[in-house]
Amino acid sequence: MKTLDFTRPGTAAGAVGVAQAAFEYAVEYAKERVTFDVPIAMHQGVSFMIADMATEIEAARLLVWQSAWLHDQGKRATLQSSFAKRFSADTAMKVTTDAVQVFGGYGYIKEYPVEKLMRDAKLFQIYEGTSQIQRLVIAKEIFLPRDD
Numbered sequence: 221m222k223t224l225d226f227t228r229p230g231t232a233a234g235a236v237g238v239a240q241a242a243f244e245y246a247v248e249y250a251k252e253r254v255t256f257d258v259p260i261a262m263h264q265g266v267s268f269m270i271a272d273m274a275t276e277i278e279a280a281r282l283l284v285w286q287s288a289w290l291h292d293q294g295k296r297a298t299l300q301s302s303f304a305k306r307f308s309a310d311t312a313m314k315v316t317t318d319a320v321q322v323f324g325g326y327g328y329i330k331e332y333p334v335e336k337l338m339r340d341a342k343l344f345q346i347y348e349g350t351s352q353i354q355r356l357v358i359a360k361e362i363f364l365p366r367d368d
């Protein structure tokens with residue numbers, strides 16, 4: 221379990237990277253693609269997706285940094301590592317799915333990079349402890365906190 225405490229922030233950082241890449245592709249595409257005479261970034265339905273992506277990526281990144289900082293201080297960070305892993309993985313899945321949405325049909329095909337990022341994001345919800353297992357760890361830390 222101590223090993224997982226240590227490795228989960230690194231995995232979570234990977235999930236943040238996948239989400240950040242999808243976000244950057246989506247922003248560029250939203251500026252280029254024109255529908256109804258304006259770039260799709262000008263449609264609120266699209267720009268709100270981008271705004272949520274940016275907010276959630278920032279929150280995920282801060283959770284990763286917090287858990288890594290605790291490890292650097294030599295402190296046990298079971299709770300924070302699971303916070304970071306769970307939130308980063310689920311954020312990567314949501315952000316990459318929304319990035320595919322921003323690309324429309326092009327998002328779904330291999331010609332553009334976001335469908336690959338969406339498939340990559342799924343792994344982060346599975347390995348190094350699934351998102352359900354992270355919730356299990358978090359709940360245990362809340363209800364049965366360990367002192368060591």
Ligand SMILES: Cc1cc2nc3c(=O)[nH]c(=O)nc-3n(C[C@H](O)[C@H](O)[C@H](O)COP(=O)(O)OP(=O)(O)OC[C@H]3O[C@@H](n4cnc5c(N)ncnc54)[C@H](O)[C@@H]3O)c2cc1C
Binds near residue numbers: 349356
């Ligand atoms: C590409 C890849 C690389 C991997 N690399 C490694 C590696 O290097 N080292 C390694 O050891 N493993 C590795 N794994 C395995 C990975 O860690 C497991 O797939 C993961 O832990 C889930 O276990 P499982 O597949 O047996 O799913 P299961 O445990 O069968 O889970 C199936 C589903 O049930 C849910 N579930 C299970 N138990 C509970 C519970 N108590 N409460 C709520 N929900 C629950 C899970 O969340 C999941 O949704 C890798 C997997 C993949 C896909």
